[in-house]
Amino acid sequence: MTAADLGLATAGRGTVAHRPTGAAVRRMTLAVPNKGRLVEPTLALLHDAGLIFEERDRSLISRVENVALDILFVRTNDVIEFVGDGVADLGITGGDLLAEADTDLPIVRSLGYGRCRLAAAVPRDAPQREIAQLAGLRVATAHPGATRRWFEARGIPVTVITLSGAVEVAPRLGLADAIVDLVSSGVTLGTNGLRPIGDLLASEAVMVGNPARLVDEADAIDRLDTMLGAVLAGRRRKYVMMNAPVDHLADLAALLPGLESPSVIPLAHAGMIAIHAVVGSDDVWDLLPRLKAAGASGILVLPIEKLIA
Ligand code: AMP
Numbered sequence: 129m130t131a132a133d134l135g136l137a138t139a140g141r142g143t144v145a146h147r148p149t150g151a152a153v154r155r156m157t158l159a160v161p162n163k164g165r166l167v168e169p170t171l172a173l174l175h176d177a178g179l180i181f182e183e184r185d186r187s188l189i190s191r192v193e194n195v196a197l198d199i200l201f202v203r204t205n206d207v208i209e210f211v212g213d214g215v216a217d218l219g220i221t222g223g224d225l226l227a228e229a230d231t232d233l234p235i236v237r238s239l240g241y242g243r244c245r246l247a248a249a250v251p252r253d254a255p256q257r258e259i260a261q262l263a264g265l266r267v268a269t270a271h272p273g274a275t276r277r278w279f280e281a282r283g284i285p286v287t288v289i290t291l292s293g294a295v296e297v298a299p300r301l302g303l304a305d306a307i308v309d310l311v312s313s314g315v316t317l318g319t320n321g322l323r324p325i326g327d328l329l330a331s332e333a334v335m336v337g338n339p340a341r342l343v344d345e346a347d348a349i350d351r352l353d354t355m356l357g358a359v360l361a362g363r364r365r366k367y368v369m370m371n372a373p374v375d376h377l378a379d380l381a382a383l384l385p386g387l388e389s390p391s392v393i394p395l396a397h398a399g400m401i402a403i404h405a406v407v408g409s410d411d412v413w414d415l416l417p418r419l420k421a422a423g424a425s426g427i428l429v430l431p432i433e434k435l436i437a
Contacts, residue, residue, distance in 0.1 A: 158199050166204055208221055221334065221336065243330070244312045250323055266303070371395060
């Protein structure tokens with residue numbers, strides 16, 4: 129699919145919206161996946177960032193109502209090409225696909241979801257214990273570019289066999305001795321009788337930018353990136369509120385390093401204070417019993433929608 133097929137502007141010319149004042153504002157374009165496992169977390173991130181748009185059954189383009197931005201829904205694999213060609217200013221795709229395409233498109237931000245590894249695996253009863261032991265063997269993969277480059281860079285000679293799917297069954301069919309595939313939990317490898325022997329790379333969803341637009345549209349891109357970053361930072365933290373006798377403050381504050389120092393608010397009940405602090409989401413499980421033991425009561429844990437430190 130080309131930009132012309134889509135009726136879109138190509139490099140250097142964006143679609144233009146007109147403000148009521150008559151001043152033209154260039155609308156940016158963000159390419160996002162229209163299918164697959166990155167769709168839901170990507171749309172959730174964009175909505176959480178405050179972009180107002182309708183998905184309309186994933187039609188090709190959604191107009192963001194409150195920002196001069198259009199969202200272009202394309203195949204995850206095509207995002208890199210659209211951004212590289214300048215059809216889109218920005219795009220969200222998997223880091224593994226960047227590695228596969230061997231592109232130097234700049235990563236504006238790593239997004240923390242879609243985490244997976246490009247892992248090598250062999251049949252459970254095979255003798256290999258590490259990737260170097262694949263020298264001289266056949267490796268089946270749907271990621272031939274990244275796989276070939278990884279082995280070449282390390283001087284490990286392998287025969288890369290490119291398959292577009294069902295890579296896990298290649299050893300059983302006698303097509304290959306090992307596979308290289310994307311893995312998140314590793315359960316699929318196990319159910320196919322395979323044993324991982326090492327990772328080629330780690331991947332997560334990333335936002336990439338067209339190099340020229342990162343300069344020309346620096347302010348607008350920075351605003352969007354700041355909001356995405358604020359959502360991601362908020363998700364990693366919780367807002368904790370509690371009441372406590374004032375003479376327990378030192379003990380509680382020691383447990384609450386927070387973003388800066390915790391806020392301490394006097395309560396109407398003499399000798400009592402409220403303490404508010406920002407803590408790591410991962411710490412909440414350990415922290416609450418310790419806060420309780422240190423004299424806190426009425427402990428509330430609230431989500432943080434956005435956080436700009
Ligand atoms: P999909 O469109 O569902 O095939 O997956 C697109 C992207 O999701 C991949 O390019 C990866 O960046 C990411 N991903 C995350 N976990 C996995 C996984 N276990 N298997 C395949 N892709 C994954």
